[in-house]
Amino acid sequence: MSFMYFQRHIFSAKLSIPLMLVWSTFCVSPALFCATPAHAEISVHHGGTLLYLEKQAHKSLYPPAGGFYPNGGILAQITDRLTWQNTQTLAIEPWLATSWQINADSTIYTFELRSGITFSDGTPVDAASVALNFDTYGKGSKTLHLPPSEVINNYDHSEVVGPLTVRFYFSKPSPGFLQGTSVIGSGIVSPRTLHMPLEQWGEGRNIIGSGPFVVQDEVPGKSTTLQARHDYNWGPGKLAPQGPAKLEQIRILVVPEDSIRIGAFLSGQADFIREVEAYDENQITRSGNLLYAPSTRGVNDSIVFRPDNDKVADVRVRLALLRATDRQEILHTLFSPRYPLARSILAGNTQGFQDHSSELYYSPTEAKYLLDKAGWLLASDGWRYKNGKILSLGIHVSAPHPQSRSMLVLLAQQWRKIGVKLNILTGSPAMVVLDDLDPQTTPLYQAEVGRADPDVLKSAYYPTNRNVLLQKGGQSQHVQHFTDPECNQLLLAVASETDPLRRLRHVADIQSLILKNSYSIPIFEEPQVYAGSTHVHDMRFEAVGRPVFYRAWLDNP
Numbered sequence: 001m002s003f004m005y006f007q008r009h010i011f012s013a014k015l016s017i018p019l020m021l022v023w024s025t026f027c028v029s030p031a032l033f034c035a036t037p038a039h040a041e042i043s044v045h046h047g048g049t050l051l052y053l054e055k056q057a058h059k060s061l062y063p064p065a066g067g068f069y070p071n072g073g074i075l076a077q078i079t080d081r082l083t084w085q086n087t088q089t090l091a092i093e094p095w096l097a098t099s100w101q102i103n104a105d106s107t108i109y110t111f112e113l114r115s116g117i118t119f120s121d122g123t124p125v126d127a128a129s130v131a132l133n134f135d136t137y138g139k140g141s142k143t144l145h146l147p148p149s150e151v152i153n154n155y156d157h158s159e160v161v162g163p164l165t166v167r168f169y170f171s172k173p174s175p176g177f178l179q180g181t182s183v184i185g186s187g188i189v190s191p192r193t194l195h196m197p198l199e200q201w202g203e204g205r206n207i208i209g210s211g212p213f214v215v216q217d218e219v220p221g222k223s224t225t226l227q228a229r230h231d232y233n234w235g236p237g238k239l240a241p242q243g244p245a246k247l248e249q250i251r252i253l254v255v256p257e258d259s260i261r262i263g264a265f266l267s268g269q270a271d272f273i274r275e276v277e278a279y280d281e282n283q284i285t286r287s288g289n290l291l292y293a294p295s296t297r298g299v300n301d302s303i304v305f306r307p308d309n310d311k312v313a314d315v316r317v318r319l320a321l322l323r324a325t326d327r328q329e330i331l332h333t334l335f336s337p338r339y340p341l342a343r344s345i346l347a348g349n350t351q352g353f354q355d356h357s358s359e360l361y362y363s364p365t366e367a368k369y370l371l372d373k374a375g376w377l378l379a380s381d382g383w384r385y386k387n388g389k390i391l392s393l394g395i396h397v398s399a400p401h402p403q404s405r406s407m408l409v410l411l412a413q414q415w416r417k418i419g420v421k422l423n424i425l426t427g428s429p430a431m432v433v434l435d436d437l438d439p440q441t442t443p444l445y446q447a448e449v450g451r452a453d454p455d456v457l458k459s460a461y462y463p464t465n466r467n468v469l470l471q472k473g474g475q476s477q478h479v480q481h482f483t484d485p486e487c488n489q490l491l492l493a494v495a496s497e498t499d500p501l502r503r504l505r506h507v508a509d510i511q512s513l514i515l516k517n518s519y520s521i522p523i524f525e526e527p528q529v530y531a532g533s534t535h536v537h538d539m540r541f542e543a544v545g546r547p548v549f550y551r552a553w554l555d556n557p
Contacts, residue, residue: 048557049249050536050549053261053273056399057221057254062201064137064149066184067450068400069528070254072546073274077226077250078120079187079209082111082130084236085179085543087294090351090452092178095236096125096188096210106173106498107154111181113164117234119190120214127166129191131158134168136194137186145198150459150466151180151451153495173496175503176455183451184546187211210234212245212550226250235550239540246538246553262531265289271536271554272547276529277403278336284531293338293527294545296450297350299460300342301401303411303521304447306439306470308482311391318518320370323363324418325521330410334403338529342522344511345457352454352507356515360522367418376419384419392421395444396432402526404446437476445470448526450544454507458491461514469519487513 058070063079066072082097097111117125138155140148148155154172161167170177180186190208200206204215204224212235216227228245235242253270255261262280265273266287276284276291284291303325305312312318331341340348344356368378376384376391384391398404405424412422425442427435435441447468449460459465463483467474472483490510497503514520528545535555540548 044246044537045553045555045557046246047248048554049251050247050272050552050554051270052250052252052547053255053264053270054252055254055256055258055261055275058202058204058224060198060201061204061207062146062198063187063189064147064151064185065201066187067150069274069546072184074204074215074224074226074252075184075187075209076211076542076546076548077213077550078204078207078211078215079184079189080117080125080211080234081183081186081188082113082181083178084238085182085452086238087541087543090543092182093236093238095182096130096234097181100178102178104498106175106177107170108167109170109177110161110165110167113166114234115164117210118231119208119210120229121190121192121208123190123192123208125188125210126163127160130166130188131160131168132191132194133188134158134186138168144196147198149180149185151183151185151453151455152177153455153458173498175498176453176495179453180455182543184542213250216249222254224252226252239548239551245550247549248557250549265531265533268533270533272530272532272539274528274530274547275402276531278334278339278529281336281338281529289534290532291338292530292532292539292541294541295347295349296448296526296528296544297347298451298456298544299345299447299449300347300522301446301448301524301526302342302345303395303523304445304468305519306443306445306482307519308439308470308479309443311389311393312443313482314374315518316370316374317376317391320367320374320418321415321420322360322518322521323367323370324415324420325411325523326362326414327360327521327523328362329414330407331524333410334406335524338527339402340525342524345514345520345522346507346511347525350452350454350456352504352511354508354511356511359515364418371418371420378419382416382419383421390421391419392423393443394423394425394435394441395446396425396427396435396442398446401446401448402529407523408446437470438478439470439476439482440478447520450526452543454494454503457507457510458495461510462488462491484513484517487517 054070056070058074066075080096084093084095086093098114099112101110135158137149138152140146154170154174156169156171159167193208204218212232213226213228217225228248230244232244233242261273264270305318307313344354346353376386379385408424415422449456460468463471463473470476470479472479490506493506537553538551542548
């Protein structure tokens with residue numbers, strides 16, 4: 001696709017604003033998480049359409065699928081949550097819930113709801129509807145093919161105590177649940193929406209939320225138009241003043257090619273874009289526009305091993321590949337200072353982080369020694385063999401991760417120096433999903449999980465959650481034998497320990513165990529990098545970097 005093609009077709013059918021209006025509304029906010037200063041409030045404008053360019057199309061708007069950023073970017077505008085997580089302090093603050101009570105062992109949570117809140121179809125957001133949301137997210141629905149949420153642990157059932165009072169019960173302590181009510185995956189939708197099968201959640205107009213915007217129109221895979229709700233008056237308390245969104249519309253266009261997305265933004269054809277690669281950052285700042293790089297917190301962008309594959313079953317092989325990985329070269333070559341070098345499997349601003357930098361050093365000499373000891377010997381062709389098999393490992397490019405292919409190409413060059421062949425695989429999205437469930441095809445996997453709570457470790461590593469190591473007991477039918485009971489016990493302990501200090505000790509123990517066993521090669525702390533025009537003000541982001549347009553406004557709507 002050429003840039004001229006983009007210019008001719010970006011404002012095609014179903015765009016409800018005139019072309020000249022689009023050209024007059026471009027450029028970003030003067031501060032990251034802060035509101036516009038009070039003295040400038042008199043100049044705040046209402047109305048207008050913000051044009052937002054997204055690299056990937058959304059796949060599903062079922063809230064527990066909101067971890068995929070294109071999904072979450074829409075859900076953050078059309079749904080609300082019971083609570084809001086402060087992006088600076090990480091404290092949990094009221095939103096749809098005005099207050100809450102938690103019993104001593106974190107097995108019973110009671111929430112009082114704000115009155116007068118409605119879904120976009122006019123039905124009330126009350127205790128019964130909230131209870132149904134968490135019954136669905138906590139348990140899932142086999143009939144409707146709705147999976148349970150990875151952020152809700154040990155859920156048992158709900159109780160409607162009163163019209164605006166709802167109580168949740170857990171079979172075991174669930175200390176992360178309060179924070180879990182603040183995440184995209186816990187967005188509140190109407191009972192009618194919750195009765196849809198999973199395959200109908202991809203169409204945005206089917207989703208009835210209580211958020212400040214509704215999906216007005218969409219062309220699947222290409223564009224989504226969000227319309228402001230003029231009756232909205234219940235945003236998070238700290239995002240004052242309350243009231244409807246200042247923008248009239250948000251127009252999301254899917255533009256996969258980086259050069260076209262950046263070119264359109266720099267030429268004034270878009271107000272806001274996601275996934276600005278490091279090599280484009282200087283173009284943005286030199287043009288006078290702004291970069292936003294909110295942290296995703298949680299589990300760092302890493303290369304993880306699937307030890308069910310015999311080639312990486314030996315910890316000496318895994319440690320050798322860690323030693324053969326020059327992480328500094330990767331960051332220096334491909335990324336910017338907005339991508340901090342990983343110092344553990346967790347990001348440095350995640351609760352419970354422990355610094356393991358001293359264990360993550362680069363040493364190709366040590367890598368070669370370890371591979372020799374493991375029986376993988378260097379042959380005359382420059383590759384390592386054992387029992388007639390070459391040490392060749394496959395991994396798929398991960399589209400959601402920044403510069404995944406370039407990083408894997410550089411990693412392959414680094415591992416080539418010690419005689420290990422890294423095969424970078426390609427395939428259709430469906431094939432990638434299937435391959436990534438088979439440790440014989442993909443003994444390596446690129447992983448990252450964003451969440452501002454220690455439960456993120458369970459989300460990433462536990463067999464019935466994302467199961468990035470591919471242990472037995474998960475979704476994959478290809479795993480023959482690999483399991484780590486000690487790791488799983490610690491993950492469950494983090495999810496159920498109510499004593500804050502003991503919980504943090506478990507978090508520390510998991511980090512030590514993962515690195516002691518060389519299950520992971522942490523590369524960098526992943527931000528979400530956006531560009532915005534200086535004509536867009538008061539941009540916000542939730543705790544793991546999804547944009548919140550509720551208070552945003554344009555200079556010239």
